[in-house]
Amino acid sequence: MAAAQGEANVNPALPTGTNGDVSSRAATAAAVAWQPPATAETHADLVTPDISPVVREIIAMPGWAAGNSMGILFGHVAGDGSRWVESARENNGIMTPQLVIQPGVVSCDATSGISPVTDRTNSGEEDVTTGAIDLGSSDLELMTEANEQVVSIVFDNIDIDAGATVTEAMVVFDIDEVRPGQSDAEVTISIFGEASVTPARPGQTAYNLTSRSPTAANVMWQPESSTNTHEILTTPNLADIVTEIVAMDGWAAGNSVNIMFGHTSGAGTRWVESSRTASGGTDYEGVTLPALTYTSTAGCGGTCATVDGMSSVTGRGDDSEEKVSSGNIDLTSSDLELVHEGSVSTDNEQVRDACHCDELHSLA
Secondary structure, three states: OEEEEEEOOOOOOOOOOOOOOOOOOOEOOOOEEEOOOOOOOOOOOOOOOOOHHHHHHHHOOOOOOOOOOEEEEEEEOOOOOOEEEEOOEEEOOEEEOEEEEOOOOOOOEEEEEEEEOOOHHHEEEEEOOOOOEEEOOOEEEEOEOOOEEEEEEEEOOOOOOOOOEEEEEEEEEEEEEOOOOOOOOOOEEEEEEEOOOOOOOOOOOOOOOOOOOEEEEEEEEOOOOOOOOOOEEEOOOOHHHHHHHHOOOOOOOOOOEEEEEEEEEOOOOEEEEOOEEOOOOOOOOOOEEOEEEEEEEEOOOOOOOOOOEEEEOOOHHHEEEEEOOOOOEEEOOOEEEEOEOOOOOOOOOEEEEEEEEOOOOOOO
16 A cells, blocks of 8 residues: 655655655645555556545645646555556656646535625616716616616625635626617627625715726626517626635625626617516526626635646656665666565565656646
């Protein structure tokens, strides 16, 4: 039996010939036990168990960044067996040893939620020409009523942890009116957020909406034509906007998010309900719309569960073996013994192996 650990370092150095070089390196607290299967033929694949706890610990360390290297360590736990593996060899077009990051292996705690408006007081409209505010309207015009306008909707009780990565966020509307020539005309809308972790609901003071600080992130939206009332109209993914807000100082799960809409170009308008319980026949039956739906990930340094990549050794210089009894280092060997070299009954020279993986671009 072997144990796989990592070097607790976000910038591990390549192995050196210094006596005790491998065992002197700080190891991760996370470790994964491995009982490798018997090897029956040369150049067949030998794969470790899931070592994502080791990887998660390293990428959560201060200073980790995409593109850093990672050191994986293997040590003896019990048993007389050994497994001989190549130290650097191309196998079926892949240089091995190789660290593979698969979707879901470096996993995070995923949270999905929906925040519906409470009533018409969650939203407001501002006439861009005069600054006049319209509160309590039964519908919202995206983006022209008498004049161009800005629309604000405050969504409460957002269950996203501070600093989490938002992977998906969308505002879901219920279509209120269909007016041929306007509901099917093109319009481009700029969607952004209020750069505040405690946004107030729209107020009656002139220019109450446009006086608020916007997020740097924004998303352009060209909504599809509205053809039937009470069908669903959904924005594009607003994850970047929500991520920016939950990364601000003072954010806490349960806070509110203000999503704002402004006119960019086009003569079209979309009429949507300001507060209405969605009817049957939609995926949002029983939900008061508009609503903000979201999915976020947290708990592993901001790394999402959808990473997918691989990092191979570049040559024999990426790995080494250390004899535990003497600390002697063997560099550039053509193979690695997991985790005995020689006859354990007579030699008892246990070997600790280190593998240095470069440029893990799939982790951030």
